[in-house]
Amino acid sequence: MTTFFKLFVVFIQSFSLPIYAQHETCTINDGWKFLKADCVTAPDIAPDNGKWDDVHLPHTWNTDAYTDKDYYRGVCWYRRTLNLPSTWNGKQVFLKIDAASKAASIFINGKEVGEHIGGYTACTFDITSFCSFDSPNSLAIRVDNARQDVPPISADFTFFGGIYRDVWLTAVPKQHFHLTNHGSDGIFISTPQVSEEKGTILIRGEIKNDAPQKAVLELEHILYGPDDTVIQTQKQSVQIKAGELYAFRTETAPIAFPLLWTPETPYLYRIESILRDKKTKAILDRSNHHTGFRWFSFDGEQGFSLNGKPYKLRGICRHQDQNPIGVALTDEMHRRDMKLMKEMGANFIRISHYPQDDALLEQCDKLGMLAWEEIPIIDIVPDTPGYAENCERNLREMIRQHYNHPSIITWGYMNEILLVTQRRYQKEEELKPVLERTLALAKRLEEVLKEEDSTRASTMAFHGSNSYNEVGLGSITDIVGWNLYQGWYGGDLTGFERYLEEQHKMYPSHPMIVSEYGAGSDKRLHSLRPQAFDFSIEYQQKYLEHYLPVLEGTPYVCGGTHWNFIDFSSALRDESMPRINNKGLVYSDRTPKDVYYYYKAAWRKDIPVLHIASRDWTRRAGIQQGETPVMLPIKVYTNLPEVELFIDGKSLGKQKVTNYTAIFDVPFSHKEHYVSAKAENREIAGSGCIIEDGIHLSFTPVPAQLDGINLRSLELAVNVGSNCFYTSDESQLTWVPDQPYTKGSWGYVGGESKNSQTQVENTNDGPLFQTLRNGIESYCFDVPNGVYEIEFLFTDVFRENAATAYQLGRNSDVESRENCFSIIINDETVEEDFSPCRESGYFHALRKRYNITNFRNKIEIRFSTRNGKSFLNGVKLRKLY
Numbered sequence: 001m002t003t004f005f006k007l008f009v010v011f012i013q014s015f016s017l018p019i020y021a022q023h024e025t026c027t028i029n030d031g032w033k034f035l036k037a038d039c040v041t042a043p044d045i046a047p048d049n050g051k052w053d054d055v056h057l058p059h060t061w062n063t064d065a066y067t068d069k070d071y072y073r074g075v076c077w078y079r080r081t082l083n084l085p086s087t088w089n090g091k092q093v094f095l096k097i098d099a100a101s102k103a104a105s106i107f108i109n110g111k112e113v114g115e116h117i118g119g120y121t122a123c124t125f126d127i128t129s130f131c132s133f134d135s136p137n138s139l140a141i142r143v144d145n146a147r148q149d150v151p152p153i154s155a156d157f158t159f160f161g162g163i164y165r166d167v168w169l170t171a172v173p174k175q176h177f178h179l180t181n182h183g184s185d186g187i188f189i190s191t192p193q194v195s196e197e198k199g200t201i202l203i204r205g206e207i208k209n210d211a212p213q214k215a216v217l218e219l220e221h222i223l224y225g226p227d228d229t230v231i232q233t234q235k236q237s238v239q240i241k242a243g244e245l246y247a248f249r250t251e252t253a254p255i256a257f258p259l260l261w262t263p264e265t266p267y268l269y270r271i272e273s274i275l276r277d278k279k280t281k282a283i284l285d286r287s288n289h290h291t292g293f294r295w296f297s298f299d300g301e302q303g304f305s306l307n308g309k310p311y312k313l314r315g316i317c318r319h320q321d322q323n324p325i326g327v328a329l330t331d332e333m334h335r336r337d338m339k340l341m342k343e344m345g346a347n348f349i350r351i352s353h354y355p356q357d358d359a360l361l362e363q364c365d366k367l368g369m370l371a372w373e374e375i376p377i378i379d380i381v382p383d384t385p386g387y388a389e390n391c392e393r394n395l396r397e398m399i400r401q402h403y404n405h406p407s408i409i410t411w412g413y414m415n416e417i418l419l420v421t422q423r424r425y426q427k428e429e430e431l432k433p434v435l436e437r438t439l440a441l442a443k444r445l446e447e448v449l450k451e452e453d454s455t456r457a458s459t460m461a462f463h464g465s466n467s468y469n470e471v472g473l474g475s476i477t478d479i480v481g482w483n484l485y486q487g488w489y490g491g492d493l494t495g496f497e498r499y500l501e502e503q504h505k506m507y508p509s510h511p512m513i514v515s516e517y518g519a520g521s522d523k524r525l526h527s528l529r530p531q532a533f534d535f536s537i538e539y540q541q542k543y544l545e546h547y548l549p550v551l552e553g554t555p556y557v558c559g560g561t562h563w564n565f566i567d568f569s570s571a572l573r574d575e576s577m578p579r580i581n582n583k584g585l586v587y588s589d590r591t592p593k594d595v596y597y598y599y600k601a602a603w604r605k606d607i608p609v610l611h612i613a614s615r616d617w618t619r620r621a622g623i624q625q626g627e628t629p630v631m632l633p634i635k636v637y638t639n640l641p642e643v644e645l646f647i648d649g650k651s652l653g654k655q656k657v658t659n660y661t662a663i664f665d666v667p668f669s670h671k672e673h674y675v676s677a678k679a680e681n682r683e684i685a686g687s688g689c690i691i692e693d694g695i696h697l698s699f700t701p702v703p704a705q706l707d708g709i710n711l712r713s714l715e716l717a718v719n720v721g722s723n724c725f726y727t728s729d730e731s732q733l734t735w736v737p738d739q740p741y742t743k744g745s746w747g748y749v750g751g752e753s754k755n756s757q758t759q760v761e762n763t764n765d766g767p768l769f770q771t772l773r774n775g776i777e778s779y780c781f782d783v784p785n786g787v788y789e790i791e792f793l794f795t796d797v798f799r800e801n802a803a804t805a806y807q808l809g810r811n812s813d814v815e816s817r818e819n820c821f822s823i824i825i826n827d828e829t830v831e832e833d834f835s836p837c838r839e840s841g842y843f844h845a846l847r848k849r850y851n852i853t854n855f856r857n858k859i860e861i862r863f864s865t866r867n868g869k870s871f872l873n874g875v876k877l878r879k880l881y
Contacts, residue, residue, distance in 0.1 A: 313559025345603025
């Protein structure tokens with residue numbers, strides 16, 4: 001017997017009342033062995049564990065997905081020894097796996113117990129007949145994350161493999177609640193009648209008799225109020241045959257004036273279900289569930305209503321990973337995420353794109369967060385045997401496992417299902433059978449959803465194409481979600497509200513949610529002239545500051561869910577942070593980005609919010625004319641009407657707040673500055689209180705005229721072809737935005753800027769090499785005579801590369817070519833017929849440094865094309881002597 005089980009048995013036996021020892025449950029997350037390979041002898045009772053690693057659950061084998069696009073997808077094995085307490089002999093023993101991705105086969109003592117297909121829902125197996133209670137048992141689990149008959153098969157996130165949630169053992173008497181009902185605990189709670197005046201609770205479930213003889217039982221349900229006082233008690237007698245599965249259904253008497261559940265007042269009632277032996281009164285099993293009294297509706301004109309009142313869904317989508325541990329999160333981490341969302345003021349979560357941990361749903365109920373939960377059918381419906389059946393099973397599992405959460409208001413089952421479909425099948429004769437297959441599956445799942453739960457709405461999420469309505473998908477579900485990215489992947493920001501208006505005009509009765517919207521951001525990139533797809537922090541702010549007022553001010557839009565809560569793992573992505581989708585409001589480590597506080601200022605009406613939005617840009621640089629201070633914007637997010645800003649204690653005046661934002665032009669001149677903000681709180685949480693925020697900022701001036709002043713201490717680094725400042729994580733050097741050459745200064749001559757957004761090898765400073773000036777003629781620095789070091793940055797991106805389908809309108813249009821050019825510095829050729837791709841390969845970073853002596857009071861670098869075009873990604877100048 002393991003130490004854990006010895007302690008567990010002692011703990012159970014320490015209770016003076018034996019009734020508490022009937023239903024025993026514990027995790028078995030410790031003591032596992034792991035093998036990253038398939039192994040035919042793994043189920044054997046005594047295998048060779050020499051090549052197996054020690055692991056603790058939760059666990060994933062795909063931490064490689066943060067570095068490798070082709071992360072490991074295949075079969076792995078988990079093993080451990082089970083020493084079951086002798087007191088469990090005569091009981092039924094169950095094994096529950098909260099999640100193993102994508103499919104798991106369970107073996108005990110060399111025999112197969114069963115298989116579960118689906119990487120995001122739980123499964124429970126009765127293992128009693130496979131176990132020994134007087135000798136050690138071997139438990140082996142085969143997990144496969146490469147299955148192509150299990151959703152998802154295509155998606156813009158990493159398919160992490162492993163047993164990445166808890167594994168449980170449960171022992172119960174022969175008569176017990178049904179524990180193998182699609183991974184649920186077999187009891188289902190709903191509120192068939194609910195209003196401000198009264199409400200009733202319906203309790204459904206099943207009892208299983210695994211004994212060889214009949215039994216006479218007593219079933220009791222106790223209803224507790226939010227203050228944990230007993231409100232009602234209901235009892236019934238149950239006669240159950242040997243081996244029978246007995247269904248029960250009980251509705252409470254009306255509860256007068258129930259306390260209604262809302263995100264602001266998440267009142268929870270508790271139902272305790274107790275199963276007793278009728279004669280001895282011994283408790284055989286018991287179960288507890290929360291429920292809440294609430295009702296809701298979706299309307300095409302009026303939007304969403306909760307408990308009979310208009311209610312805007314202010315939401316956020318959430319993936320479940322965290323660098324560097326992948327999806328192997330603890331319950332505490334899930335609860336932390338929910339608290340961060342609630343602190344921001346969100347009242348709605350799209351649990352995307354798959355069912356997530358029970359800890360998350362528990363917090364939705366307790367903290368107050370309405371929820372949309374879905375299964376991961378994404379991009380395309382394949383013609384794969386068993387796929388549709390697996391989708392249906394996963395839908396039933398999700399609904400039954402999370403049915404009792406009052407926070408859930410809608411179930412979903414498809415996301416952007418035409419995205420890959422329309423790109424892969426261009427011809428009508430190829431596309432037609434795929435659309436027919438997709439429609440058939442959607443109709444099948446809609447029927448299943450309503451069969452399982454008619455009390456909640458159904459939904460799908462579409463990418464921004466009216467083709468969903470044209471092929472008939474738009475008319476299947478109760479509500480539709482639109483994933484809209486106007487102003488990011490294409491078009492302009494105002495295209496967002498135009499698209500919503502067009503959809504509402506064409507389909508005025510169909511309720512809609514904006515199920516995704518967002519823009520990427522990289523803390524290393526900042527711009528005074530932010531542009532779409534530059535991944536600057538400032539463009540993400542500009543984008544969201546446009547979208548949120550539209551959502552808030554459009555009554556027929558039920559609400560929106562920002563994409564995404566975190567910067568999450570997407571191994572296919574090659575953008576400024578390869579392997580990462582960086583549209584999060586918080587970083588992977590859950591540090592909030594500045595724009596998180598824009599939402600907090602907009603959504604929190606109960607507390608004052610004042611935030612200087614420069615935590616993402618604490619190391620600043622700017623181009624300085626002589627000794628004149630450099631004026632740089634400082635933004636403040638606040639829900640207060642007016643704010644005053646100070647730099648080094650000097651007031652810069654007050655500004656009225658618009659769209660929860662005030663922007664000040666701030667003079668920077670020193671190496672270190674302290675910027676503070678003050679606002680008077682007259683309306684929130686009392687009056688007359690002064691709210692303050694402050695931050696230390698560093699500043700590096702870059703002279704516009706390189707006239708020799710302090711040049712020896714200057715390292716002028718230019719992010720050629722980009723409008724962004726870039727600060728390296730490694731060196732902390734800031735590369736300033738590119739500029740055209742003017743006499744007396746520095747800059748480029750000729751060419752056009754290009755943003756490749758392709759992963760660049762050999763560097764951690766990818767964004768420096770993803771932008772370039774294509775067809776550049778020369779680069780000039782008007783500098784005094786002396787000895788200088790010049791460094792050039794190159795990466796040849798002029799070859800077609802696999803562009804992700806998820807960039808929508810920004811797919812690669814690069815022509816394949818080899819570029820060859822000469823580099824001439826002050827009429828001296830330093831590189832003859834230079835070909836970056838021949839020297840280092842396509843999509844590989846290349847740095848070239850030269851020491852030159854300047855006699856002209858000017859350094860002119862010319863690029864003479866031999867083949868293709870000349871280009872330059874970055875340039876750095878440093879005076880040596």
